[in-house]
Amino acid sequence: MEKLGRQIEIGPTDNTSNERTPRNRLHLIPDNARGSFAPYAPQNYGINPAEADMTRIAPGRPRGEGDAIKVTGQIMDEFGRPIRNSLIEIWNANKYGRYTHIEDHSGLQLDPNFLGVGRTLSDNDGNYEFWTIRPGEYLARPDIGRWRPKHIHLSIRGGSSRIITQMYFAGDPHNDTDPMRILMGDNFDKNLGKEYETDGEDFDCGYQFDIVIGGKNPTFFENN
Amino acid sequence: MTQSSGKSNRLIATNEDTLGPYYPISLCDNDSMDLTEIRSGIINKPLGEKIIINGCIKDINGNLANGILLEFWQPNAAGIYRRPDTETHHKLDPWFTGYARHRTKDGNFTLTTIKPGVDVDLETPRAPNITLTIFSDGIMRIVTQLFFEGEKANDTDPLLLSINEELRDRLMIKPDGEDENGIKKYKIEIIMAGDNETPFFDDLLS
Ligand SMILES: [Fe+2]
Numbered sequence: 049m050e051k052l053g054r055q056i057e058i059g060p061t062d063n064t065s066n067e068r069t070p071r072n073r074l075h076l077i078p079d080n081a082r083g084s085f086a087p088y089a090p091q092n093y094g095i096n097p098a099e100a101d102m103t104r105i106a107p108g109r110p111r112g113e114g115d116a117i118k119v120t121g122q123i124m125d126e127f128g129r130p131i132r133n134s135l136i137e138i139w140n141a142n143k144y145g146r147y148t149h150i151e152d153h154s155g156l157q158l159d160p161n162f163l164g165v166g167r168t169l170s171d172n173d174g175n176y177e178f179w180t181i182r183p184g185e186y187l188a189r190p191d192i193g194r195w196r197p198k199h200i201h202l203s204i205r206g207g208s209s210r211i212i213t214q215m216y217f218a219g220d221p222h223n224d225t226d227p228m229r230i231l232m233g234d235n236f237d238k239n240l241g242k243e244y245e246t247d248g249e250d251f252d253c254g255y256q257f258d259i260v261i262g263g264k265n266p267t268f269f270e271n272n
Numbered sequence: 273m274t275q276s277s278g279k280s281n282r283l284i285a286t287n288e289d290t291l292g293p294y295y296p297i298s299l300c301d302n303d304s305m306d307l308t309e310i311r312s313g314i315i316n317k318p319l320g321e322k323i324i325i326n327g328c329i330k331d332i333n334g335n336l337a338n339g340i341l342l343e344f345w346q347p348n349a350a351g352i353y354r355r356p357d358t359e360t361h362h363k364l365d366p367w368f369t370g371y372a373r374h375r376t377k378d379g380n381f382t383l384t385t386i387k388p389g390v391d392v393d394l395e396t397p398r399a400p401n402i403t404l405t406i407f408s409d410g411i412m413r414i415v416t417q418l419f420f421e422g423e424k425a426n427d428t429d430p431l432l433l434s435i436n437e438e439l440r441d442r443l444m445i446k447p448d449g450e451d452e453n454g455i456k457k458y459k460i461e462i463i464m465a466g467d468n469e470t471p472f473f474d475d476l477l478s
Contacts, residue, residue, distance in 0.1 A: 064410030087345030262285025
């Protein structure tokens, strides 16, 4: 059988998805052009460690409203090899489900002590940690009554590894009807943070969220 | 978008998601779309011809695709990419990274760069090209590769030869005059979906 590239599905009930999803099947990359499709981002610069504490806008400021949580995990490729020194960018809504993004016109309540934007780097073993406020769910499409469950957006860039993903929370009643979740099918559990207790620390709880970056790009150089 | 791995000893990948509409604009504050200056005020410049590429990304209705995140990746003037397997390559340019990232508010972009070259030592030389990755709301990342119209090396490029002539033309960056300093300008229109759709490539499976 002839091998074909992926046909990307249009996401359910999403206008942007309809407008921006290529209608043609993706084209396969010939082997001798493969290397050029593994963009290798320059080594990440140092980042202010305070950017990993999203519970406050800056050191010494009060914490935002809601539950402070700790998120930890390891970033690796499909073979379990750590992805070191990668840039992790994080963004999430506040307790009320509102982003500080200038284009969030939902009108939901803002929190004067919550920015909702953070960054950190993975260490030599691929481990990362950041702190934030547990986000609220939000009504993403009032016209059709569609909610987004609680989630944290993450973008990871390290060498030729690249993923933009979301961490979800087990038991959120909106998980079952979330279009993103439906696209994930059986593998949804890969995107759930695993809750753990943080006794003696100033958090409501912690979440372990290990990230496996698949596809050919993260393993391109090691396998070559 | 789930992806099953063919070999059982592999871990199951975390699901990719869309960029969503609220990727923080400030995360790109320190990103530059000028690859000819590694940072401002430095006398050293990369080798090669400085060019300016003006481009836009459009949706199925011909409207500009707002709020998308773009990544550009290209070799230097000698056709060499900066990556682990070329660390000691004698044609690596110390003043050129080949990587740029940009969050475009309205769907337009301007990339100032060095015209990518051809690595003639390769068994199958690649035509001058720039890899473009698009992260957007509504869709997982998509990837394409842009070429320069009229380049001789286009005739033998393995990627261009793998698609038909009409599709090839949609990947061509075209000349568009010069700026006031005599720097050559180019233009390209990327269409994400529908009529005249830009060909995109499968960077996960192939
Ligand atoms: Fe979101």
